[in-house]
Amino acid sequence: MGRYLGKRSLTGLLTVIVVLVLNFFLIHLAPGDPITILAGMDNPSQELIDITKAKYGLDKPIYVQLWTYIKTLLKGDLGHSIIQARPVSQLIMERLGNTLLLTLTSAVLALVIGTALGIAASRKPGSALDNVLSLIAYVLYSMPGFWLGLMLILLFSSTLRLFPTSGMVDARASYTGIAYVLDVLKHMVLPVGTLTLIGIPGYFRITKASLAQVLKDDYNTLFLAAGMDEKKIFRKYCFRNAILPTITTFGMRLAYVIAGSATVEIVFAWPGMGRLVMSAINTRDYPLLMGVYLVTSVSVAVWMILVDIFYAIADPRIRYS
Amino acid sequence: MSTATISTNLTKRRLREFAGAFMRNRQAVIGLSLLTFILLVAILAPVLAPYDPYALIGNLLEAPSKAHPMGTDNLGRDVLSRVIYGTRVSLLIGTIAAALSGILGTSIGATAGFFGGKTDAILSEVIDIVLMIPTFFLILIVVALMGSNMLNVMVVIGLTSWPGNARLMRSQALSLRTRTFVQAARATGESEWRILFRYIIPNGIFPVVSNTTMQVATAILTEASLSFLGLGDPNLVSWGQMIFNGRTYISSAWWVAAFPGIAIVITVAAFYMIGDGLNKVLNPKLRS
Numbered sequence: 001m002g003r004y005l006g007k008r009s010l011t012g013l014l015t016v017i018v019v020l021v022l023n024f025f026l027i028h029l030a031p032g033d034p035i036t037i038l039a040g041m042d043n044p045s046q047e048l049i050d051i052t053k054a055k056y057g058l059d060k061p062i063y064v065q066l067w068t069y070i071k072t073l074l075k076g077d078l079g080h081s082i083i084q085a086r087p088v089s090q091l092i093m094e095r096l097g098n099t100l101l102l103t104l105t106s107a108v109l110a111l112v113i114g115t116a117l118g119i120a121a122s123r124k125p126g127s128a129l130d131n132v133l134s135l136i137a138y139v140l141y142s143m144p145g146f147w148l149g150l151m152l153i154l155l156f157s158s159t160l161r162l163f164p165t166s167g168m169v170d171a172r173a174s175y176t177g178i179a180y181v182l183d184v185l186k187h188m189v190l191p192v193g194t195l196t197l198i199g200i201p202g203y204f205r206i207t208k209a210s211l212a213q214v215l216k217d218d219y220n221t222l223f224l225a226a227g228m229d230e231k232k233i234f235r236k237y238c239f240r241n242a243i244l245p246t247i248t249t250f251g252m253r254l255a256y257v258i259a260g261s262a263t264v265e266i267v268f269a270w271p272g273m274g275r276l277v278m279s280a281i282n283t284r285d286y287p288l289l290m291g292v293y294l295v296t297s298v299s300v301a302v303w304m305i306l307v308d309i310f311y312a313i314a315d316p317r318i319r320y321s
Numbered sequence: 322m323s324t325a326t327i328s329t330n331l332t333k334r335r336l337r338e339f340a341g342a343f344m345r346n347r348q349a350v351i352g353l354s355l356l357t358f359i360l361l362v363a364i365l366a367p368v369l370a371p372y373d374p375y376a377l378i379g380n381l382l383e384a385p386s387k388a389h390p391m392g393t394d395n396l397g398r399d400v401l402s403r404v405i406y407g408t409r410v411s412l413l414i415g416t417i418a419a420a421l422s423g424i425l426g427t428s429i430g431a432t433a434g435f436f437g438g439k440t441d442a443i444l445s446e447v448i449d450i451v452l453m454i455p456t457f458f459l460i461l462i463v464v465a466l467m468g469s470n471m472l473n474v475m476v477v478i479g480l481t482s483w484p485g486n487a488r489l490m491r492s493q494a495l496s497l498r499t500r501t502f503v504q505a506a507r508a509t510g511e512s513e514w515r516i517l518f519r520y521i522i523p524n525g526i527f528p529v530v531s532n533t534t535m536q537v538a539t540a541i542l543t544e545a546s547l548s549f550l551g552l553g554d555p556n557l558v559s560w561g562q563m564i565f566n567g568r569t570y571i572s573s574a575w576w577v578a579a580f581p582g583i584a585i586v587i588t589v590a591a592f593y594m595i596g597d598g599l600n601k602v603l604n605p606k607l608r609s
Binding site for chain 2: 022026031141266
């Protein structure tokens with residue numbers, strides 16, 4: 001176990017380094033740069049461009065820039081945004097909470113609803129309920145999140161006028177306290193609804209598949225033959241054995257809480273990481289782009305390793321060598 | 322009987338059994354019928370489309386009517402004709418990206434599993450690393466910075482999605498290399514690479530095929546997301562871009578964004594259903 005953990009952590013570390021170097025070169029070698037954008041379209045002053053480039057070290061060879069970046073990174077500094085002239089970590093922290101509010105809420109909702117529906121459908125395989133749920137699952141599974149978001153806006157905002165179409169708070173009202181919380185909740189309904197609906201089929205399918213396998217196991221027949229109550233067998237044995245893949249799926253989803261909802265955030269103009277990335281790309285804001293990507297890849301790597309550890313502890317059949 | 326015939330017979334018998342089981346699987350049949358329909362639409366697009374998809378023929382944002390069953394968009398182009406032509410782009414990007422992922426995954430996974438040892442250790446590490454890279458942001462950066470032409474989109478999706486296939490193929494190769502017919506082939510003096518391509522890959526490719534089918538669906542969704550972010554190839558008619566255009570008019574002209582979305586759902590669902598069907602038929606544990 002210890003050796004396995006060490007190996008996985010090493011892979012995680014390697015991934016982050018690969019991602020770092022790959023992105024650095026991709027971003028810096030691509031056409032367009034932040035200084036030209038900053039200098040403006042008409043009448044840019046060459047002198048000013050040169051000074052600004054020197055200030056951010058962009059006049060040096062790329063490998064020197066990479067080395068400088070890594071050195072500041074090792075000090076725990078993600079650098080300064082060139083366009084917004086603020087620390088990258090500050091910009092990310094401002095948005096990260098907003099994104100997590102959406103993604104974590106919908107991840108938990110999708111887990112609960114999807115698993116419950118999966119269990120309901122597994123009780124009588126091939127029944128009308130099972131067929132209808134499976135069909136809905138297929139449709140939702142195939143749906144682009146941003147499109148579902150637009151359709152929900154069309155239905156609930158434009159037509160029924162129940163919920164606001166975009167943003168996180170009403171910009172015209174400056175709410176405080178409970179009113180503020182309620183306003184945010186109202187703005188959350190549609191984006192969280194979209195992400196939840198998109199997330200449900202994954203849990204539905206995995207629950208159904210693993211229950212189908214567990215229900216076929218021999219011990220069920222044994223317990224039934226021994227006269228045990230069918231519901232009790234299900235609760236005590238089948239469910240416990242079948243829930244493991246569901247939890248793993250949940251863990252894997254959590255790995256993508258930062259990056260996974262970018263398009264849905266953009267549909268609802270939610271002030272999260274998705275919009276931050278898009279603006280960083282459009283303005284070629286190198287340090288910001290690097291910072292966002294670094295945070296994302298570290299979180300993915302850490303979560304994947306945690307899921308592996310959990311799996312190794314939870315399932316005694318798995319022994320890593 | 323030579324080892325080659327045994328292996329070919331094995332493959333043939335499995336294929337026949339498999340075709341029978343596949344056609345008995347409901348999802349697979351629905352998916353296959355949907356795909357046939359979609360393929361026909363793509364091939365017959367010039368015949369089926371009432372107008373030129375690029376032509377500015379009607380009033381702006383005209384509601385669905387007899388002349389324009391799906392209305393017109395913000396430039397007065399016929400939405401139905403654009404949805405029909407969009408089929409071509411989605412299918413092309415989806416299949417080529419998935420095929421690239423399938424080929425890369427198969428060769429890397431098979432090499433790792435079959436040769437084992439140091440080769441396996443290194444390749445497995447590479448697979449694990451690529452598996453951990455958050456792909457959507459990477460694809461986003463590459464396409465946004467390197468140019469959003471169709472080739473870039475296909476290649477970058479293919480290059481980031483192969484590790485799943487590689488893992489499947491590797492485990493197949495690991496178990497196949499100990500089988501009798503492989504040992505027999507080795508005894509008759511066939512070279513290792515020949516064994517890999519003639520026995521290991523053909524006999525172990527089935528799970529990769531079903532996974533690759535699913536990846537066509539994922540690739541279509543990824544392309545749509547990119548287009549929706551304004552990063553689609555501007556020279557093409559793509560469903561994602563149509564939704565991107567229609568987004569602004571969602572409350573006044575819903576048809577511009579709604580219909581291409583439905584087209585995406587149907588196409589993606591077809592590939593998922595076929596992939597699921599293949600999976601169930603190939604995995605005896607799931608067969609009921």
